Amino acid sequence: MPEGLLIEDLHLSVRAPASRPVLSGVGLSVAPGEFVALVGASGSGKTMTALAVLGLLPPQIQAGSGSISLGGTDLLRASGAELNRLRGGRIGMLYQQPKRMFNPRMTIGSHLAEPLKLHRGLRGRQAREQALGLLADAGFDDPARIARAYPHQLSGGMAQRAMLAVAMAGQPELLLADEPTSALDKVLERQILELIDNQRRRHGLGVLYITHDLATVSAFADRVVVMDAGCVQEEGPARTVLGAPRTACARELLEACALTRRRIAAAGEPGPSRDILALHGVTKRFAKGRGARPALDNVSLSLREGEILGVLGQSGSGKSTLARLLVDVEAPDRGSIARTLSRADGRNDDGGAGSGVPGTEVQLVFQEPHDAFDPRMKLFASLEAPLRRQRACTADERRDRIHQAVRDVELEPGMLDRYPSQCSGGQLQRLTIARALLLDPAVLICDEATSALDAVTQRKVLDLLLRLHRDRRLSLIMISHDMNVIRYMSHRVAVLYQGALVELAGTADFFANPQHRHSKELVAAARAHPTACAAPVACSDLAACAHRGSGRLGTTRLLELVTSPDS
Template identity: 65%
Template structure:
């Protein structure tokens, strides 16, 4: 099988200004698992898009070469590239829902590469679709095949994208954050699936990630990228165990989230939210399936930090949307406790999982953030501007960013803007739905420290929905575990990690331990 070789690649915007990529060289051999790590905006995704010749229109390759075996990718025709993409070169994109056609089912998406690259049609293709969906963790492959992208959770969409990437039997797989939206159990399953493909078929993998624990567990070699330049490379043992650059050491330090001394929430404290027998059923009749939320009862105390864990598709995001009123419930009740005699209810705001999807790309950030303030007629234009500037400063951003559009901000900047927008209405409860899952370790730590400060200074009640066990251990006082729409465990964080009761809780904890143990061992040696 051929080797992927990138030599001295330089990518520039419009031929002027600082290069997006500067002299990048890397190679992925058959059967090799190579990790490309670095901060948000460092150029990792642009490297993968360069290999596929899928750069945005404003960017172009200025110099360098990209070869897949004997094929010169940079000089290939569009017809040649169409035969290579999805076939010899597989791609797992970071934001899968943006890559699917919303008008086509998942099954239809998967049948395309099977027909184009394997010649499968009819029943043979339908059978293979179900096999692929089962391999990537769909409990009901038939239902998954007939689902449309918008009907899938972020984690389920990532599974479907993994199945599509493997459908073409690629020689080289470019995996851009393939597990950032997945729980620890499924993350391990997907990485083990890719590793089996590497061993059995000689699949070469370029694994783009900010998850250094998974790098330590699976990668043969590591490349560290900063500001479009490869600043360090070597075997996994060498780079993580004896980093040469200060930047690599900072990544390692930031990813080592030690538990903080968060005081336990008082046992007899006023409730901020009370959910009683909440049921959410999508669809009706034979197509309804199991409820997305199944008799959920939960009491969230004022001022506490509650972590919500569970596998992808278990109902975590549906729960968050139901609490803030974006999703109606089928039965049960959600009570937001009154703050004062003249208050309607506790203000609850949601920080969405994918910040780029929660802003209108055509509007400036100022226009997006100012919209909810316009309903408060007593506020003048100057007062609204002061409120916006104060919100930006509270999340440690320059108010000048308000005049940018979402596409002009990094992922970390935009995530902080979503928090600023949520704080504008002075909520008592802030729900963070995977608010740090797509962020590098340095930016993640900044966001978590910001949330801790807001919790301390404002007395915010936080509900943190996450797949990251280290984030839960670092931040949360209690843990709620969802499994197939049910609340199966609710306990103190220390007890959850030391003595999980439900089988799914035990699976989550045990799946996190192997990677985390190896990760911490290497970090201790490095630091």
């Protein structure tokens, strides 16, 4: 029987001259068939732990003392050739930003063919059949079409599912999953997690699952490991750690989850106001040919001045296409977009689709922060670029504005001397918000702006956006698959399904009584989980609720407890 993954007393640090610890004495294990959740705030060291297991540490990071072994194989001392055989073979990998891991010149089918050939010796027809089967298992209705597609032709959620298929191609004994469902809606998240769990049970697959989603942890994890500041702060069975956390960082994650859910529709309904953005019968197609579905199909929708509009939908429903149209990155094939925008300096700008007017008045916070920064430029230069183009302030004024914007998103200006690769995903996500605010826009479009953040950081960013909305009279479009984010922020909710607008309602009305079939599915998926405990639990203690006799907690019971007045 293989020993599984064992990490003992692992120390990592930044190389001299700026030597500082990254991980300090980290120890954890994943037995065959065990699901271990590694949780913690952004920058706590979760991803660095996974990269150390894979032998993919950045060049500026060096390993000190400690050991990492898989089934008796010493991973820290393995040669490059040995690690290449392990990666994609005995170790499968799921990344937080899947599109960054794909070669943009290769089809998804070609990506699948490589591990099938290298690790299982399959070629030709056998490899093609296995590739289609893996894509079908990952939730694709048309595996043949996806196999022919290139990464840029997939939405964020579709790319994540394709990466899962690639990770499972080598029939691994250990799966490292770094926030694999952060870009997925709740329906797809459930499908992916069920697939991972089925593989775990069927093949004895060990899973190290990095996440900040406590509901996910409760439903699937056997054990939970909590990290903070590069150290393991707490570990144990899921019901113990989540039911009676001993450390402040674990309690903070639970409390942040509870506060986000409590503030339902706290923004309230805005008063009557004019429309500042309006789509009239907008259609946008990317795929051509018979049977090709448009990305957006005859969508009519408006944003009111001072409003926060939530846009919900599954992966591939057209949410990001809507954002790209509103910032003039794409132009509609049919229909029109009318804009009547008020700038922070009091000037009004009117324009139609394709006019180029909203280049500064409408700003977009990107879904994938790593793709929003030039990896060759330091962060200060990336933030300074839009101010340089405006030529409206001196170098000192630009520096002051950038430093203030960075402080507004709970970061220190000192980090602006880094490159993007030296930052966590959560830090980069906050920096995209800071850059978007530098030009004082009238409208901020947040495309999954908090999907990569832990619960604590997410709450801080959402509260920051609410403060900016109030203080700057900023109008917001919150594009998300996270029902809690939409409920927390929005005045109205628009639901997209297969490119069509299927429902538009006030937030309270929508969550109380969704009308469209797809809306009902989304609300139901957020309320419950198929693996949640079915038995009623009278006790007010999280630890009293066990999932199928294991250390797991039912999602429904967890959410009831963290949203109760006494939690």
